[in-house]
Amino acid sequence: MSEQFYSDARLYDRLFPGGAQAVDFYRAEADRQGGYVLELGCGTGHKLIPIASDGHPCMGLELSPDMLAEAERKAGERGVELAWVQGDMREFDLGRTFDLVIIAGNSLLHLHEADDLVSCFRAVRRHLAPGARLVFDVFNPSVRMLAQADGVRRRRDALSFVDPDRGVVHVDVAETYDAAAQVTRGRWYFSTESEADFAVAPLEIRSIFPQELPLLLSLGGLRVVECWGDWSRAPFTADAPLQLYVCESGQTEDRSSDWLKK
Structure with a gap:
């Protein structure tokens, strides 16, 4: 398990201080989509606080209480107001829908079982407003x-x-x-x-390989709209460093992922 890795939030922020391109990318996606933004696995708010500072209403869901506390501290220090919720991205009910859901910085890769990934995508689908989108990034395995x-x-x-x-x-x-x-x-x-x-x-x-993601998303009731290979929105290729997906609700939620359960 990886909980200990995230128990010192300030150490984590010093270990991974960069990511300006990723921040700019998600800020642009929030501007493009508009409306209420939800980030799953928001960590210390590295992406979400700048999005909220642009004027978007935001909510961050995070499993680690230490990371969440640091996110709240940083937001308060910057005078940015947004909602924080401790919860598990595999199954959550926030009582409202969102116009944009993001899962940034490989956070999705903490879900190791295929069934957990599908459960997450189903939960996302239930929280998407009409016309809303899910945007996420994971590395492209080498x-x-x-x-x-x-x-x-x-x-x-x-x-x-x-x-x-x-x-x-x-x-x-x-x-x-x-x-x-x-x-x-x-x-x-x-x-x-x-x-x-x-x-x-x-x-x-x-590791989630490119051949898997469209199937897992489909099983979760989502469909792929766009897929890019880096923060500049270059087309995805076999040697691209990233898998950047933009998704929206499919017509129906596919229940056939029951076969994925162990």
């Missing part, structure tokens, strides 16, 4: 990179960051790939020159 997940602990220099209290923090990662489950199981190690492994956290992330 078979070569997955094959290199051999369990060896390695330094990730690109992930090093500066902590105001600890100084430079180095990040090591050891990962293995479970091909049957399509899940990468890793342990992340955080160290400084004077304090080795001051934090160690597991992280398990599913």
